[in-house]
Amino acid sequence: MRSAGGLTHVGPLAKAYMAELERRRNGMVDGKEAAAGEEREPGRQGGRLPELNEARVIGRIVNPPKTKEGSGARGDYKMARFVLALNRAYKDSLGKWVRETDFIPVVAWGAVAEAASKAGKGSALRVEGRIKTWQVEGKQYRWELKADLLEVLDLRAATAKTEAQGELLPN
Structure with missing residues (x-):
């Protein structure tokens, strides 16, 4: 350190x-x-x-991304929502290693949402973006990571998914 x-x-x-x-x-x-x-x-x-306001995280997708497509005032859009599990370890006051997992809600739009929709459960991702907050019903605040960049780090999971769809990843 x-x-x-x-x-x-x-x-x-x-x-x-x-x-x-x-x-x-x-x-x-x-x-x-x-x-x-x-x-x-x-x-x-x-x-x-x-x-x-920047965030960079590396984690694994908890469940397959939920995608939504539609049209709005700004034209056609694609959105994907998913949760990343981020593992971390630290030593407690007794010197024993403790593992914890944080669960981060992520939203992606456009091409980033398209890339997210191709990643499956358990895929390792690097996500960069910003923290967005809003208030629900005048009481509780919510937050999520708005992804500006997404990179699949786990080729194993990506290969398994594309092979199941009858496609092959380039070498």
Whole structure:
């Protein structure tokens, strides 16, 4: 475990992610990307921190995605909803390893929804997007990850599904 810029992180993926956040933070002026040649004030921008709503997760699909197609004010659309299971492990106060699973609701639109609809239960996915929240009946808040990018990581599950459909994946 290492510390960088007041944040503690583990491993090369975290290191790459922190480098990307630092690059973005250094390029922000008043919460926006700095234009070429424009200087950025050190620290806070006019008393505000730049805003960032990004999520990157890797997990497995709990159940096959539920898809919906239709037409709306913006034209035809395709939507897919699914839940990702994210496993994590940590040591408790006694030094014993404990495994936990978080379940993340995901929604995808358009081409990302099309890609999600081809992934089956148990498929490993990398999803990038943003957190979207809304309030239900004036009381409870709900949230989901709106997927902007989806990558199937588990070729085994993808191969099994396409072979069952009579198709083959390219080598």
